Amino acid sequence: MSVLETKDLTYTYGIGTPFEITAVDRVSVSVEAGEFLGVIGHTGSGKSTLIQMLNGLIRPTSGQVLLNGEDIWAKPKEIRRVRFKVGMVFQYPEYQLFEETVLKDIMFGPKNMGLTDAQAEEKAREAARFTELREDLLAKSPFELSGGEKRRAAIAGVIAMDPDVLILDEPAAGLDPKGRDMILAQISNYHRERNNTVILVSHSMEDIGRTADRVLVMNGGHAEFLGETRAVFSEGRELSEVGLRLPQITAILRRLSEMGMPVGETVLSVDEAFFQLLPLLKRNGGRGERA
Amino acid sequence: MISDITLGQFFPGDSVMHRLDPRVKLCMTVYYIVLIFCAHNWVVLALTVLMALSGVLLSKVPAKQYLKSLKPIWFLVAFTGILNLFYGSGEPVWSFWVLKITRAGIVNAVMISVRLVVLILISSVLTFTTSPTQLTDAIERVLKPLALLHVPVHEFAMMMTIALRFVPTLLEETDKIMSAQKARGADMESGGLGQRIRALIPVLIPLFVSAFRRAFDLATAMESRCYHGGAGRTRMKILKMGRVDFFAVGICLTYLAVFIVLCVAVPAAV
Numbered sequence: 001m002s003v004l005e006t007k008d009l010t011y012t013y014g015i016g017t018p019f020e021i022t023a024v025d026r027v028s029v030s031v032e033a034g035e036f037l038g039v040i041g042h043t044g045s046g047k048s049t050l051i052q053m054l055n056g057l058i059r060p061t062s063g064q065v066l067l068n069g070e071d072i073w074a075k076p077k078e079i080r081r082v083r084f085k086v087g088m089v090f091q092y093p094e095y096q097l098f099e100e101t102v103l104k105d106i107m108f109g110p111k112n113m114g115l116t117d118a119q120a121e122e123k124a125r126e127a128a129r130f131t132e133l134r135e136d137l138l139a140k141s142p143f144e145l146s147g148g149e150k151r152r153a154a155i156a157g158v159i160a161m162d163p164d165v166l167i168l169d170e171p172a173a174g175l176d177p178k179g180r181d182m183i184l185a186q187i188s189n190y191h192r193e194r195n196n197t198v199i200l201v202s203h204s205m206e207d208i209g210r211t212a213d214r215v216l217v218m219n220g221g222h223a224e225f226l227g228e229t230r231a232v233f234s235e236g237r238e239l240s241e242v243g244l245r246l247p248q249i250t251a252i253l254r255r256l257s258e259m260g261m262p263v264g265e266t267v268l269s270v271d272e273a274f275f276q277l278l279p280l281l282k283r284n285g286g287r288g289e290r291a
Numbered sequence: 292m293i294s295d296i297t298l299g300q301f302f303p304g305d306s307v308m309h310r311l312d313p314r315v316k317l318c319m320t321v322y323y324i325v326l327i328f329c330a331h332n333w334v335v336l337a338l339t340v341l342m343a344l345s346g347v348l349l350s351k352v353p354a355k356q357y358l359k360s361l362k363p364i365w366f367l368v369a370f371t372g373i374l375n376l377f378y379g380s381g382e383p384v385w386s387f388w389v390l391k392i393t394r395a396g397i398v399n400a401v402m403i404s405v406r407l408v409v410l411i412l413i414s415s416v417l418t419f420t421t422s423p424t425q426l427t428d429a430i431e432r433v434l435k436p437l438a439l440l441h442v443p444v445h446e447f448a449m450m451m452t453i454a455l456r457f458v459p460t461l462l463e464e465t466d467k468i469m470s471a472q473k474a475r476g477a478d479m480e481s482g483g484l485g486q487r488i489r490a491l492i493p494v495l496i497p498l499f500v501s502a503f504r505r506a507f508d509l510a511t512a513m514e515s516r517c518y519h520g521g522a523g524r525t526r527m528k529i530l531k532m533g534r535v536d537f538f539a540v541g542i543c544l545t546y547l548a549v550f551i552v553l554c555v556a557v558p559a560a561v
């Protein structure tokens with residue numbers, strides 16, 4: 001069953017000015033309940049604009065967004081209810097922190113939903129567990145945290161609202177490799193444990209390959225492909241035409257496969273490649289084989 | 292959206308007005324504004340309108356933009372116009388109860404309205420064709436004599452440049468922070484005054500934090516490039532008067548001569 005569906009969704013910035021630009025152009029896709037969808041595309045391809053329409057932060061120029069089959073703009077007065085169901089983590093979310101303590105900041109969303117302090121605190125602590133924020137950090141001022149910790153606090157602030165669909169816009173942007181691995185692993189864990197729908201936006205094929213079940217490729221405002229991650233990644237040439245490059249590990253194993261080595265044609269992560277290559281090395285007793 | 296507000300509304304282009312030296316443009320603007328308020332008969336008024344319109348045409352900025360810049364002051368024009376209409380002296384042309392309209396009133400109303408519109412048009416030509424950086428450069432140059440009186444002209448100009456530079460950035464940032472808090476269910480559209488002011492806290496705090504961070508970053512960046520105020524500082528773009536500029540100054544002086552002659556020769560309208 002699809003939880004979110006878009007119909008000919010279009011958004012144009014600056015209508016009637018010389019700077020008019022259609023950032024999202026007639027996109028019709030459907031997001032299945034419980035899936036992990038990756039949205040990938042070149043910078044400026046309309047990813048951020050698309051997802052901001054999914055929780056009603058911006059109103060489409062034309063077309064519809066259906067949440068559980070209902071048009072989210074049917075009752076504009078109740079758009080806040082949509083935002084509770086579809087949680088959104090913006091790019092560089094650490095700039096939204098404002099409360100005295102990290103815990104209070106994470107509680108901001110749940111309290112806006114009308115929960116009592118006790119309920120909100122419970123949700124906040126639960127969310128902090130997902131993003132591995134230590135207990136002593138929760139009592140600190142958000143402005144005293146490190147960059148990665150701030151980021152995780154901000155993500156927890158959205159997870160705490162317990163949305164049916166969690167959307168994250170470039171959550172790993174600007175982090176060091178360790179922080180990046182950590183955040184992606186936490187998001188995967190969250191998806192696995194809660195069985196919620198997750199939409200991860202990124203311009204990095206590595207990040208998407210490691211996490212997503214299905215991938216939507218955006219290009220110049222259009223939905224270019226939508227399919228199983230492996231199927232989309234096997235279209236190396238088409239992807240490079242829209243300005244995306246396959247992850248290094250995928251490209252290397254593809255070369256090996258083309259040279260006749262018995263490895264899968266499309267691998268999505270280093271871990272996967274490791275398990276494909278290990279038996280080959282064992283077979284050759286570590287002597288290697290001339291290709 | 293907040294970022295739809297334009298400030299300093301510069302329209303990049305390559306018209307004669309764009310190419311004029313910003314100092315010349317700045318002085319010309321002030322000069323015309325003074326003269327427009329000295330125009331006391333129909334002939335000079337018409338001449339000044341003509342000059343303003345040629346400036347508008349020469350700027351090659353779409354007429355729509357000028358109309359847009361007039362929009363916020365229509366009310367002011369109408370208000371002063373109507374007020375003047377009823378404040379003329381002399382024989383009433385029309386009267387009702389305590390209200391009376393005289394010929395002088397009508398003339399005054401038209402004059403003041405035309406002057407206000409021309410004032411806006413002329414200053415729009417300046418802001419549409421001059422980038423904020425050029426404009427502050429020009430202001431710094433023109434006000435330089437004040438430095439003799441120990442007015443920190445350079446520092447003021449630098450502050451203006453920086454402020455202008457960061458207006459769009461801060462607006463964009465406000466927009467982003469508001470979206471992020473709305474996504475967390477912040478309600479900014481409903482409730483009474485107190486509730487609305489409270490709803491601004493989650494936006495203002497992050498905004499101040501980031502404005503201060505930007506200010507410190509900028510200060511560090513300026514210091515690490517040895518910025519130490521205006522003394523001994525040279526410019527990358529040295530403003531130089533060219534042929535067009537001298538031509539423009541020539542037109543201004545000719546205009547002044549004609550203006551004075553017409554003011555003397557033609558009787559005042561009121």
Ligand SMILES: Nc1ncnc2c1ncn2[C@@H]1O[C@H](COP(=O)(O)OP(=O)(O)O)[C@@H](O)[C@H]1O
Nearest residue numbers: 013021023041042043044045046047048049050
């Ligand atoms: N607030 C805005 N005003 C005007 N144009 C915008 C705005 N936000 C994005 N755009 C434009 O819309 C296009 C798509 O941008 P965006 O959705 O941010 O892409 P992505 O997230 O894939 O990088 C870009 O060309 C961008 O310049």
Ligand SMILES: [Mg+2]
Nearest residue numbers: 047048091169
């Ligand atoms: Mg983006």
